[in-house]
Amino acid sequence: MLALAFRMAPPYSGSMSDMLQQASGKDRERWLAGESDMGRRIARHDWARSPIGSLSRWPQPLRTLVDVLVNSTQPMFVAWGPHRVLLYNDAYAGILAGKHPAALGQDFLDVWDEIRADLAPIVDAAYAGRAVHMDDIELMMNRRGFPERTHFAFSYTPVNGEDGEVAGFFCPCNEITGQVLGERRLRFQARLDERLHPLDDLEALVVAASELLAAEIEVPHVAYARIDAGQRYMLVKGEWGDAGIAPLKGRYAFDALVPGFVDALRAGRPVIVPDTAAEPAADASAFHRGAGAFLAVPITKDAEVVATVLVHASGRRIWSEADIDIARDMAGRVWSALARARAQTAAKETSERYRVAALATNDAIWDWDLQNNSVLWNEALFVTHRFVPGDVEPTGDWWIDHIHPDDRERVDMSIHAVIDSDKEHWAESYRFRRGDGSYADVLDRGYVVRDRQGVAVRMIGAMLDITEQKRIDAALRAGEERLSFALDAGGLGAWELDLQTGELTTSTHCRENFGKPGNAPFSYADLLATIHPEDRARQQEAVERAIAGQHDLNIDYRVVWPDGQTRWINVRGRPAFDETGQPVLIAGVSLDVTHRTLADQHQRLLIDELNHRVKNTLATIQSIAMQTFRHEDGVGAPPEQRDLFESRLMALAKVHDVLTRENWEGARLRDVVLEAVAAHCGGDQAAFTVQGPDARLAPRIALSLSMALHELCTNAAKYGALSVADGQVSIRWVVEQAGDGRCLRLVWREQGGPAVRTPSRKGFGSRLIERQLGRELRGTVELRFEPTGVICTINAPVADPGTIAPATLPSVK
Numbered sequence: 001m002l003a004l005a006f007r008m009a010p011p012y013s014g015s016m017s018d019m020l021q022q023a024s025g026k027d028r029e030r031w032l033a034g035e036s037d038m039g040r041r042i043a044r045h046d047w048a049r050s051p052i053g054s055l056s057r058w059p060q061p062l063r064t065l066v067d068v069l070v071n072s073t074q075p076m077f078v079a080w081g082p083h084r085v086l087l088y089n090d091a092y093a094g095i096l097a098g099k100h101p102a103a104l105g106q107d108f109l110d111v112w113d114e115i116r117a118d119l120a121p122i123v124d125a126a127y128a129g130r131a132v133h134m135d136d137i138e139l140m141m142n143r144r145g146f147p148e149r150t151h152f153a154f155s156y157t158p159v160n161g162e163d164g165e166v167a168g169f170f171c172p173c174n175e176i177t178g179q180v181l182g183e184r185r186l187r188f189q190a191r192l193d194e195r196l197h198p199l200d201d202l203e204a205l206v207v208a209a210s211e212l213l214a215a216e217i218e219v220p221h222v223a224y225a226r227i228d229a230g231q232r233y234m235l236v237k238g239e240w241g242d243a244g245i246a247p248l249k250g251r252y253a254f255d256a257l258v259p260g261f262v263d264a265l266r267a268g269r270p271v272i273v274p275d276t277a278a279e280p281a282a283d284a285s286a287f288h289r290g291a292g293a294f295l296a297v298p299i300t301k302d303a304e305v306v307a308t309v310l311v312h313a314s315g316r317r318i319w320s321e322a323d324i325d326i327a328r329d330m331a332g333r334v335w336s337a338l339a340r341a342r343a344q345t346a347a348k349e350t351s352e353r354y355r356v357a358a359l360a361t362n363d364a365i366w367d368w369d370l371q372n373n374s375v376l377w378n379e380a381l382f383v384t385h386r387f388v389p390g391d392v393e394p395t396g397d398w399w400i401d402h403i404h405p406d407d408r409e410r411v412d413m414s415i416h417a418v419i420d421s422d423k424e425h426w427a428e429s430y431r432f433r434r435g436d437g438s439y440a441d442v443l444d445r446g447y448v449v450r451d452r453q454g455v456a457v458r459m460i461g462a463m464l465d466i467t468e469q470k471r472i473d474a475a476l477r478a479g480e481e482r483l484s485f486a487l488d489a490g491g492l493g494a495w496e497l498d499l500q501t502g503e504l505t506t507s508t509h510c511r512e513n514f515g516k517p518g519n520a521p522f523s524y525a526d527l528l529a530t531i532h533p534e535d536r537a538r539q540q541e542a543v544e545r546a547i548a549g550q551h552d553l554n555i556d557y558r559v560v561w562p563d564g565q566t567r568w569i570n571v572r573g574r575p576a577f578d579e580t581g582q583p584v585l586i587a588g589v590s591l592d593v594t595h596r597t598l599a600d601q602h603q604r605l606l607i608d609e610l611n612h613r614v615k616n617t618l619a620t621i622q623s624i625a626m627q628t629f630r631h632e633d634g635v636g637a638p639p640e641q642r643d644l645f646e647s648r649l650m651a652l653a654k655v656h657d658v659l660t661r662e663n664w665e666g667a668r669l670r671d672v673v674l675e676a677v678a679a680h681c682g683g684d685q686a687a688f689t690v691q692g693p694d695a696r697l698a699p700r701i702a703l704s705l706s707m708a709l710h711e712l713c714t715n716a717a718k719y720g721a722l723s724v725a726d727g728q729v730s731i732r733w734v735v736e737q738a739g740d741g742r743c744l745r746l747v748w749r750e751q752g753g754p755a756v757r758t759p760s761r762k763g764f765g766s767r768l769i770e771r772q773l774g775r776e777l778r779g780t781v782e783l784r785f786e787p788t789g790v791i792c793t794i795n796a797p798v799a800d801p802g803t804i805a806p807a808t809l810p811s812v813k
Helices: 025-033 035-045 061-072 089-098 111-129 176-194 204-218 259-266 279-283 322-342 344-361 380-385 396-402 403-417 467-488 508-513 524-530 533-549 594-629 640-662 669-681 697-720 765-776
Strands: 076-080 085-088 131-139 150-159 166-175 221-227 232-241 250-253 271-273 293-301 304-313 364-369 373-377 426-431 439-450 456-465 491-500 503-504 553-558 566-577 583-594 690-692 693-697 728-738 741-751 780-786 789-797 802-810
Touching: 025 364, 035 061, 035 640, 061 085, 061 150, 061 166, 061 566, 076 089, 085 089, 089 166, 089 728, 150 176, 150 439, 204 221, 204 232, 204 304, 204 322, 221 322, 221 693, 232 802, 250 741, 259 271, 259 293, 271 426, 293 322, 293 802, 304 322, 364 380, 364 396, 364 765, 373 380, 373 396, 373 690, 380 456, 396 403, 396 566, 403 456, 439 467, 439 640, 491 508, 508 583, 524 533, 524 728, 533 553, 533 566, 594 693, 669 690, 669 693, 669 697, 669 728, 690 789, 693 697, 697 741, 697 765, 697 789, 765 780, 765 789
Parallel strands: 690 728
Antiparallel strands: 076 085, 076 166, 131 150, 150 166, 221 232, 221 304, 232 250, 271 293, 293 304, 364 373, 364 456, 426 439, 439 456, 491 503, 491 583, 553 566, 566 583, 693 802, 728 741, 741 789, 780 789
16 A cells, blocks of 8 residues: 555635535525436435434535535545545546445445545544645555455545534545556556566566566466467466466367357457356366466457467456456567567567667657557657656547647547548648647557457557658748749749650749740740740750759850740759769759840940050051151151050050950950060060969059060060070969968069179169059069079959969960
């Protein structure tokens, strides 16, 4: 028995009239004539012969308490007066079972004489004015003609009479036997699994399981028997018991057994014998062996009985559903364990796969016994859905009650529709209340197990938590909506071409880009038909190159709308490949760039016109210069000055040509250098070495650098390395990180020329290089006259986006 833990509370003072409106006159007995059976019984009872006297003389506190309990659906009773006279309601009558209705008006402790030792201290405490609350008390009751282990939760509240003294106590209670037995069953299953798991020997496994079952249900003997596939005999594989029961181990032919016993086993029904002495057929059975009570619980696999557990009690015993359930659990687990032992390797592999799958999915796996409305859950229910074992009732009602109220009726109807039909599979999505009160979105699936008659007896399933998946799906939908909004806002149409089937999927805006209504069918053949005939081959070649080269597609081409308009469309895409490297699709976006293309064409026309006019201007300047420098009668500039001016003008024109090719958006450094030195290479290209990474320069920097290189080349040709046959010039540059930006470092170095001396004065060319170039580049220029040759070092920031490309050019000789 559980130790009694008392909780102290102040006694109930006065009447309970503040809870219910008091009645008067004839209305006082109105509650005794209502729908309550116990109300009518209390009204008819001869109370005048009882210790509490006739009903009309009852004190108001007692009348109020009776009013409360008669109209309540919760089990309640009142024990009144020194003789503890018992009054109770309809719900408590169910707890009394066979003691009802004789218990009405009797001494409470006499009614429960078999548990008087347990209840008397609690009753004494209540009459002493101390309230007692019990969450769980175990009581061995005898209310149906046999001892029965029960569990209750209740409160005893002292009630004062009209004289202010304790006159009795009031008790609301609940029987929690089912919940406790369900938890006990789960604990037994866990202990059984733990005990059987490491065992491989068949007999040792059966003996261990039999010993556990015997201890759990307090019997002296348990045996396990396997039934052959043809159901011709039964083989007792192992047993556990004391000396009072003769051993059963051996083989028993069904033909030699009692027909009723065999028929029940073959049908999968338990054989329940509470008293072997009272049943002649039990005496004839080979399995009772002097036991006072006998129980055989079969288990079935694929609608065939495969094994049974045999249980013996020393004396007469009424077998409970809990005993049968636990015996069935033992038999089923022994069967599974024996199968595992017979195929240990295969079972271990299966167990490992199941374990990994359970960890990967976090499915809450459930086993619903439809005959007993009991549900077993695996550990995932507690881990994933935040329950503790005491919070989970092993019933189908508990499960249904935890479904969201808005989903409950739909789920309950759908699952029973499958159970009541001949279907096997069920699936529903709903919201399930977790242990912390929050709701999880779940996908629940179940399989119905039916007996030979097609009646659903069991349902096994798995409940998958899809809360996170639904959150991700919602986020994806929101992202797709944002993407669609962004595409529409930018005039972009989305498309995807399946390279295996040729099927083209397009958005509304994409179809509109090609001149088709947003809801019109649009195949890849339709797309090709809209492309201008002069651009069609180029478009197909671009797609094929992108797929073959596994790079992005980016192409502009013309399309002809149904109304005859010609539009320019920019199409960008990226191919996708499977694990073998085969292309499976290409997808991307389309954009109507007609206005941009026409504007670019107009801009190009203007630039070409400007370039033409600049060249004409430079030609005019050259003509004027030539007229100015011309010698007439010994008057005019020397020829060498005329040649120098002309060469500088030509250098400016050449770098202008480089910029013109790039639409004045910039120029490649390598092109600027090669154009500057080209005129001085002559037939000896070995005179120059040009090396450095490719870099793109702004127009301002390109012009200034070109003029500086021209001056360096001119000076080298006159006085330096280029003035002799073996002289060489190297032009090398690097791009370095400088603080938060990057810096171009270019070095001009002459070798093999005449010895160099620092000039006494600087000419125009030197001043152009050191001063003008430094200002234009926003950097520094250092010109050194080393004996071995001139060295010019140029440092200039290059912070423009896309200025530097990573490739390194080979040396140019």
